[in-house]
Amino acid sequence: MRHDQEHQSIPNMVRTAARRFADAPALVDGDQRLSFRQLKDQMVQAVAATMALGIEPGDRVGLCAPNSVEWIVAALGIQGAGGIVVPLNTRFKAEELSYILRKSDAKALFAAASFLGNDYVAGLKRADPQLPALRTTVSLLGKRGEADLTWDEFLGLGADPAGAHEAIDRLTPDHVSDVMFTSGTTGHPKGVMLTHGQSLRAYGWMSCEYGFAPSDSFLVIPPFFHCFGYKAGWLASFLHGVTVIPMAVFDAGRALELIERERVSILLGPPTIFHDLLHHPGRPDRDLSSLRLSMTGGSTIPESLIRAMKKDLSFDIVLSAYGLTESTALVTTTRTGDTEETVARTTGRPLPDVEVRVTDPSGRRVPPDADGEIQVRGYNVTRGYWDDPEATAAAIDGDGWLRTGDVGHLDASGNLVIVDRKKDMYIVGGFNAYPAEIEKLLLGCEGIAQVAVVGVPDPRLGEVGCAFVVPAPGARPTEEDVVAWAREHMANFKVPRHVRFLDALPRNASLKVLKDDLRARYREGSADE
Structure with missing residues (x-):
């Protein structure tokens, strides 16, 4: 049977996992260690507490925190109550978070009160004090900050486990489980609607194909606000009794x-x-x-x-x-x-x-x-x-x-x-140049550990490539070395005309290279020349 048909919803999958794997370890997060049975109990309490907050089926709820036990339990609590999770990028600034919360018409916000120097609720209150989601806020990771409730106070509201189970029972594979906002590299982020059934079916198949087993433990590094950490991470793991170890940074x-x-x-x-x-x-x-x-x-x-x-x-x-x-x-x-x-x-x-x-x-x-x-x-x-x-x-x-x-x-x-x-392609004298292809070739050059290529203006060819290179430890390649190697190993139009060296490539929280930043660095460097 397919996992979407078997489990119906993500919270119901956790109930099934508790029956199958019982006292086996589900989560290890610092000093916190939860068995599958304990995870299920916390989820049910969080579902009841979410319902007590007034979250109704179909309501959107923002969730802004690093990878942690609390993130998972909060998401399950929101979903179990019939709500829709809106995961938020922890590297976003208050104005970016405010846009997503307003666009999704989020009714409440769960957020870390202290992460990377940020109290997200406090920042949002300064940037957008009339934001509807700020009328009900819950802090995660131990500190209250400016939120209405601490995590423990929130869980304390969960006094109706029977009602929580009934809410989970009403969920179907076709209910929307989350609205995942895209990174917004081209204009405002857009909210992608995904259902319980889609995620259970896709990652149920993937985890079976990959051979996930109860004897496994999974260090989840990609952030939970991205499908890589959330769905290929803890969701796929719980399906098979795999122990999840969240890594915040x-x-x-x-x-x-x-x-x-x-x-x-x-x-x-x-x-x-x-x-x-x-x-x-x-x-x-x-x-x-x-x-x-x-x-x-x-x-x-x-x-x-x-x-x-x-x-x-x-x-x-x-x-x-x-x-x-x-x-x-x-x-x-x-x-x-x-x-x-x-x-x-x-x-x-x-x-x-x-x-x-x-x-x-x-x-x-x-x-x-x-x-x-x-x-x-x-x-x-x-x-x-x-x-x-x-x-x-x-x-x-x-x-x-x-x-x-x-x-x-x-x-x-x-x-x-x-x-x-498509958007990263640039045209060199009429030839389409694809940065990912050129990057892959350049990684064969001795002395290059990481590389990112962007198109930059050129008066004769229209655009040419600029390679931003992170040297391998102990290596000191020069611009001439890299260009000479490229001329020997790739077509002329693919050869970067410029090479810049960095200690590290700029990345977002999903570890994707920020190519707009690299283009800006090139422009700033050219202006100084």
């Missing part, structure tokens, strides 16, 4: 310590996590033999990184995948048994019951190995953007095909190859 040394101490076996995340673990000076002194399974997303995954993850981080299995929020963040994935070359070069095949096609600008399918826009159709596609029918119609056509805005192709074996985002 990524620190390579701390992560290595946790891997050794908690015998972590699953670690998913973007390539930068594994790069930092590999190059941390304390790595050789840690016992990493428990590591078993990894999946890393993105289009720039060199084979050398996969080999190093297996050799130096002890992974048995390294996989790659592709998705976007509008597709429940899961479209394709490689499978166990695929070659390292397939994992590095492609993002694998579509999920069962999910279709992928590649089209030209007129909407016609292109042949295998020809680049075009990637489009997706299936149960995993969002039912639309919250309160934005025009954006929904622009993204999803009448036949249900989601226009991803990503460029790629399907190879002869049906594997999807991501070339780049």
Whole structure:
């Protein structure tokens, strides 16, 4: 039976997990250790407390906090009461948070009172004191700040477990579980509506395919406000009795310590996590033999990184995948048994019951190995953007095909190859240049640990590439070295005309490179020259 049909909703899945796994460890967060039975009990209390706050079915509730036990229990409490979780990026400023809360018409807010120097409720009260969500606020992580209730005071409201169970019983796979706002790299963020059934079905399949088992423990580093940390992280884990270890802020040394101490076996995340673990000076002194399974997303995954993850981080299995929020963040994935070359070069095949096609600008399918826009159709596609029918119609056509805005192709074996985002492409003298492809090639240059490429103005060619390079430890490549290597290994129009060196690439909380920041740095540097 499919997981959406078996479990009906995410909170009901947790009740099922409590029956199946009982006193096995569900969560380890610092000194907090909850069994599956204890997690279920806290969830039921949180559902009852959420109902006591006046949250009714369909109400949206903001949730702004780092990865933690409280984040998970708060989300389950909101969903169990029939509410819709609106996860908020903890790196956003008050004005950005206010926009999302107003756009979603959030009725309440759960937020950390102290994280990275932020009291989110206090900041919002200063920026937007009439914000409706501020009429009911709950603080997480121990401090009250300017919230109405502490976490313990909130849980104390949960005095009706029977009513909580009845509310969970009323949920179906078609109920909206969350509105995930996109990163907003091009204009205002848009709220992607996803249902309980979509997430349970997609990540139930993924976790079975990947071989999640009760003996596993999963250090969840990607943030919970992103599907990578939330759905591929704790949701997928609880389905199979996997112990979840939330990490609030990524620190390579701390992560290595946790891997050794908690015998972590699953670690998913973007390539930068594994790069930092590999190059941390304390790595050789840690016992990493428990590591078993990894999946890393993105289009720039060199084979050398996969080999190093297996050799130096002890992974048995390294996989790659592709998705976007509008597709429940899961479209394709490689499978166990695929070659390292397939994992590095492609993002694998579509999920069962999910279709992928590649089209030209007129909407016609292109042949295998020809680049075009990637489009997706299936149960995993969002039912639309919250309160934005025009954006929904622009993204999803009448036949249900989601226009991803990503460029790629399907190879002869049906594997999807991501070339780049449409918006990141630049044109060099009439030739389309795709930064992700160039970045992948540049990672083969000795002395380069990380690289990001952006298009910058050029008086003769219109645009050319500028490569922002983080050197490997101990390496000191020069601009001339990088350009000379590139001229030897790639077509001339792909060769970056400029190279800038950084200690670290600017990233958002999801660890995606902030390319607008890099373009701004180039402009500022050019103005100084």
